[in-house]
Amino acid sequence: MDEVPHPAAGVLPYLAGEWTVRRELRDGRTGHSGWFTGRARFEPGTDAAWLHVEEGVLEWGGARREAGRTLRLVPGADGTAEVTFADGRHFHALDLSSGRCTVSHQCGADLYDGDYTVVSADEWRLRWAVHGPAKDQLLTSVYRRSLPQGQPGR
Numbered sequence: 001m002d003e004v005p006h007p008a009a010g011v012l013p014y015l016a017g018e019w020t021v022r023r024e025l026r027d028g029r030t031g032h033s034g035w036f037t038g039r040a041r042f043e044p045g046t047d048a049a050w051l052h053v054e055e056g057v058l059e060w061g062g063a064r065r066e067a068g069r070t071l072r073l074v075p076g077a078d079g080t081a082e083v084t085f086a087d088g089r090h091f092h093a094l095d096l097s098s099g100r101c102t103v104s105h106q107c108g109a110d111l112y113d114g115d116y117t118v119v120s121a122d123e124w125r126l127r128w129a130v131h132g133p134a135k136d137q138l139l140t141s142v143y144r145r146s147l148p149q150g151q152p153g154r
Contacts, residue, residue: 003117009097010079010080011079013079015042015050017042017146019146036141037059039054041053071086094116099118113130113131126143
């Protein structure tokens with residue numbers, strides 16, 4: 001990713017709201033590729049954590065189906081957040097203060113290396129490289145704010 005990072009004062013103030021998401025998926029073992037297209041919402045949950053809810057359509061291997069996921073973001077006092085799975089298991093820490101955050105998550109024998117890049121007030125990108133005995137994948141996502149900052153209604 002060659003974008004110049006755009007610092008964000010805090011994870012939750014930056015991410016709050018609704019985004020479009022377009023994710024390209026590539027499998028290095030099979031050569032298959034596909035797309036996820038949908039929406040992502042970042043909103044307060046029922047406790048101190050915020051929810052990151054994605055819903056959309058996955059096109060993979062000639063099939064097209066609805067797909068989605070929910071993650072939780074637990075705010076830190078310094079503007080960072082701990083990202084957890086919906087069941088509360090730790091995923092990774094997230095700090096966007098420099099506009100870029102590199103993270104890792106070990107899932108069984110597979111290693112997920114992620115790179116968050118804040119491109120502007122209304123766009124950020126996420127790249128996951130997954131390597132291990134079960135997976136060899138690259139997932140590249142572009143998130144664009146549905147209603148850009150400064151527009152009426154925000």
